[in-house]
Amino acid sequence: MSDSFWSLSSNFSLTHNPSSVWSYGSKPVGYLTGTFNLLTHLVQDSNGTGIVAWFEEGASYGNSWLGVYYNPNPTTTTFGSKNIFPAKSVCMHPETDKGFSVVRFTAPTNGNYSLNVTFAHVDNTATNRHTGVYIVYNNLETLWETDLVGIGYSDSFKSIDSGIAVRENETIDFIVGIGSDSLSFYDMTLARVDIRLLVATSTNENTNSTNLMNRNQTLMKVGIIVGSLFILAIFVILGYSCYGHRKNKQTPQKKSGRVRGRS
Numbered sequence: 001m002s003d004s005f006w007s008l009s010s011n012f013s014l015t016h017n018p019s020s021v022w023s024y025g026s027k028p029v030g031y032l033t034g035t036f037n038l039l040t041h042l043v044q045d046s047n048g049t050g051i052v053a054w055f056e057e058g059a060s061y062g063n064s065w066l067g068v069y070y071n072p073n074p075t076t077t078t079f080g081s082k083n084i085f086p087a088k089s090v091c092m093h094p095e096t097d098k099g100f101s102v103v104r105f106t107a108p109t110n111g112n113y114s115l116n117v118t119f120a121h122v123d124n125t126a127t128n129r130h131t132g133v134y135i136v137y138n139n140l141e142t143l144w145e146t147d148l149v150g151i152g153y154s155d156s157f158k159s160i161d162s163g164i165a166v167r168e169n170e171t172i173d174f175i176v177g178i179g180s181d182s183l184s185f186y187d188m189t190l191a192r193v194d195i196r197l198l199v200a201t202s203t204n205e206n207t208n209s210t211n212l213m214n215r216n217q218t219l220m221k222v223g224i225i226v227g228s229l230f231i232l233a234i235f236v237i238l239g240y241s242c243y244g245h246r247k248n249k250q251t252p253q254k255k256s257g258r259v260r261g262r263s
Contacts, residue, residue, distance in 0.1 A: 014070070031100050051077060103175075118154055
């Protein structure tokens with residue numbers, strides 16, 4: 001790990017959570033705005049594969065799948081008879097009734113960051129099975145989402161060349177959840193996440209940018225209010241004009257000329 005490049009697999013911690021910029025956790029409901037909870041319990045596979053996982057406290061292999069998994073071996077390892085873990089890789093698995101598996105990146109400084117992300121099914125029995133994957137910025141905005149369908153299916157996301165503007169301590173979540181089939185039996189998903197700091201920015205630059213955005217939003221709101229009042233005024237004038245015209249038509253007109261009488 002350098003001061004400007006972070007790799008989920010290369011930086012995976014077997015001792016601490018959070019560790020540096022990475023946190024391993026879950027969201028029980030709502031992948032976008034749900035509360036992030038740390039996984040506090042590191043467990044090693046009892047079958048001797050070497051696979052380890054961050055679980056919730058009290059969870060273990062067999063009674064829960066919700067977690068963030070790591071294969072420390074230098075070779076591809078078969079886990080649970082059906083999951084094919086590449087060497088030195090991170091995988092994630094959700095739980096039907098417990099929610100989403102989440103890896104969180106916390107920005108160490110203000111700047112523009114590039115993202116290079118791949119999610120892939122590693123369950124070799126996931127025929128026609130669906131897994132939802134998401135990238136969420138600061139619990140506010142979904143940057144990307146897709147549906148993995150079938151054995152070996154993968155999809156990737158790359159940010160634009162200029163990167164994504166992120167302020168210090170803001171977060172980017174990489175999330176795996178059950179798909180449209182509402183099942184979590186086949187959702188073991190490889191997560192390759194590489195993040196690079198392209199340009200560091202000062203607090204003042206971010207503050208000025210934020211102030212400019214707020215000012216533009218304020219001007220937009222003022223414009224909307226003024227425009228609405230203008231339209232309302234036109235409707236009032238038109239309504240008054242129509243009312244006056246209708247009233248004139250309804251008023252009897254006096255006839256001119258002499259009044260007839262006896263001669």
